[in-house]
Amino acid sequence: MRVVSISVNGLAQAIDRGFFDWLADQDADVVCVQDHRMRVYEFDDPRYVPEGYEAYFIDGEETEHGGVGIYTRHFPKAIIYGFANEMADREGRFIQADFDKVSVACVLAPCALGREDEVTGENDLTVLDHKDAFMEAFGQHMQKTLRKRRQFIFCANLQTAHHVTDTSPRYHKLDVSGFLPHERAWLDRLFDEMGCVDAFREVNKEGDQFTWWPEWAEGWRKHAGWRTDYQLATPGIRKAIEDAWIDDETRFSDHAPIIIDYDIEIGF
Structure with a gap:
C-alpha cells in the first residue's frame, strides 16, 4: 500500500500546476490532501477527482480554514467526518477512511506562524491559543486511538517541527x-509517551528532509525548510513500513508530498 500526503494551499491551484499529472505516475492507493480550500459540493465536478479514484472530502465553515480530504482507489468500509471535537469539526480538520485492515485519516492543524498574538475574535483567544486547543483535543483523540487494536495511519500537517534536525538552523x-x-513537547508526548510512530523517520534517517518552505523564506526548495508534515502510525504498523521519501521537486504549493510504502494489503 502506497500512501501520499500533501498540503496543497488550495487544490484548484495545485491541479492547475500539474498535481494530477504528477499523481498519475505515483501508483498511490490513498492520497490525503490538506488545505484544499474548496466546498464539498465542488467535488461533484470530475475535474477535481483524478481518474481511478474515489473522493471523500470535508470543508470548514470558512474556506480559509483549509479542509481535508482523501482520494482512494479502494472503496472504504466507512468514512468518518471529524473526531467529535466541535471546533475542529466545524473547521473541517479531520476525515478518516476505514478499510479492511487499516484506517487512514487526514488531519490539518491550525497555523499560527507569524500570527501568534493575533486575536481570533472568539473569547479573546489568540491564534496560538486556537492552535494549542486543537493540538490538545487531537492529542486526546490519538491517546484513545493508540489503545485500540485496529491499526491507523494519520496523514497530518501539524504545522510543527519536532527536532532540530527537522528544521533549518536559521529557525532554531x-x-x-x-x-x-511547548509545541515540540507535544510531539515528545505523542511519540515517546503514547507510542505513536513517526513513519517517515522510522525508515528515513537522512538530513535536510523538509516538507515545507514558508513563503517568506528566501529561495525555493533550498535548505531553509521545516518538516511539519507527518504520517503517524500505530505501533502495530512499525514493521510494515518499507520505504519513505519526500518529493521536494514538486511545485504544487509551498509544501512537498510525503510518500510512504507499507507492506499492508488495503483491499478486500
Whole structure:
C-alpha cells in the first residue's frame, strides 16, 4: 500500500500546476490532501477527482480554514467526518477512511506562524491559543486511538517541527509558532509517551528532509525548510513500513508530498 500526503494551499491551484499529472505516475492507493480550500459540493465536478479514484472530502465553515480530504482507489468500509471535537469539526480538520485492515485519516492543524498574538475574535483567544486547543483535543483523540487494536495511519500537517534536525538552523532561535518549546513537547508526548510512530523517520534517517518552505523564506526548495508534515502510525504498523521519501521537486504549493510504502494489503 502506497500512501501520499500533501498540503496543497488550495487544490484548484495545485491541479492547475500539474498535481494530477504528477499523481498519475505515483501508483498511490490513498492520497490525503490538506488545505484544499474548496466546498464539498465542488467535488461533484470530475475535474477535481483524478481518474481511478474515489473522493471523500470535508470543508470548514470558512474556506480559509483549509479542509481535508482523501482520494482512494479502494472503496472504504466507512468514512468518518471529524473526531467529535466541535471546533475542529466545524473547521473541517479531520476525515478518516476505514478499510479492511487499516484506517487512514487526514488531519490539518491550525497555523499560527507569524500570527501568534493575533486575536481570533472568539473569547479573546489568540491564534496560538486556537492552535494549542486543537493540538490538545487531537492529542486526546490519538491517546484513545493508540489503545485500540485496529491499526491507523494519520496523514497530518501539524504545522510543527519536532527536532532540530527537522528544521533549518536559521529557525532554531526564532520565537515563532511551529518550533516553540511547548509545541515540540507535544510531539515528545505523542511519540515517546503514547507510542505513536513517526513513519517517515522510522525508515528515513537522512538530513535536510523538509516538507515545507514558508513563503517568506528566501529561495525555493533550498535548505531553509521545516518538516511539519507527518504520517503517524500505530505501533502495530512499525514493521510494515518499507520505504519513505519526500518529493521536494514538486511545485504544487509551498509544501512537498510525503510518500510512504507499507507492506499492508488495503483491499478486500
